Amino acid sequence: MTSDAGVQELIDGALHGSGLVLEEVVVTPAGRRRVVRVVVDRVLEATGDVTETQRPLTLDEIASATRTVSDALDESDLLGAQPYTLEVTSPGVSRPLTDAQHFRRNVGRLVVLSPVDGESVTGRITRAGSDDLTLHVPSVKKTPARDDTYPYAAIARADVQVEFSRPEDTDATDTPADDDPVDAPLDKEN
Template sequence: MQQTGLSELLGSVLASHELELDAVEVAPAGRRRVVRVIVDGDGPGGHGPDLDQIAEATRAISLALDESDVMGEQPYTLEVSSRGVSRPLARPAHYRRNIGRLVALTLVDGGQTTGRITASDDDTVSIESGGNTEVHRLDQVKRAVIQVEMNRRGAPDADTTADEDDDFLDPESGDDDFGPGDTERG
């Protein structure tokens, strides 16, 4: 396998789909190899590629690899995905595509801050934290990772008791009001 040739081929195919090659990894998996291709791009909303773009790019990559000798004779499995939220932000475009999201920054001087990305350009990122806006030079950011925010909307109110939410029916007694120590039978 030719790593340079693989990266060039993938970059060319992805560019025709308005995507960028973020990373490629080839790992052994028994008698096969797994080719993991991580893609990025602005996508239709400017915040990264959508599933349709990735699906189209996957088909094109598969076809290009089949027509090329860059992978050699050993069989492989192709996996194509977007960057996801777990990969650190590394380029100015990564910050721009995540405007509005919560990010944790570790700075070169050891400082840390968490806040919402409000703006970004080629040299700086603006973070709103606690009503204040901090501007950080990207070359002073050691690590930046998007924080996953769990939406608790739709969770039961704290005042709701288990009896109000239980829809269990005791098939033997017809009693749907299970109490402590009761078990479901069946």
């Protein structure tokens, strides 16, 4: 039986130096095949507080990561002779933000944040540091707009909201839209 940890270690090593970081690997049976789902994201170079929106992954970067991961798996006998389908993707908006790096990569995005104590709040991440974040909450009814700071330890759940028109202009060269994960499936017969 294949160890997800072994596959993760192999893929992590293959991606080293590529500008991408391995977020997750899941190997699941699918009939006589297996599905190897690999989630990658851009290495976050910033240290300290992040206040600028990070550029999403492009289709070319996902395609390159797919080739790198496929080559590493082909060169190893870790998956054995059983055929598998390789899916390399970027994190989608359906993934809850659970780590400081997740918040840092989503500066500028609209989120619904549920504190451990208190009501859920919707706002835009304007700053994400190593221990906390700042959320700009727009005015609602008679409540004025405000900036709130939340320590990560005080957040029960945070989810990115899909926006079809974002307030800032986006560069036409940033494809695909960062609201959707990019899948590049590759069937492998071993």
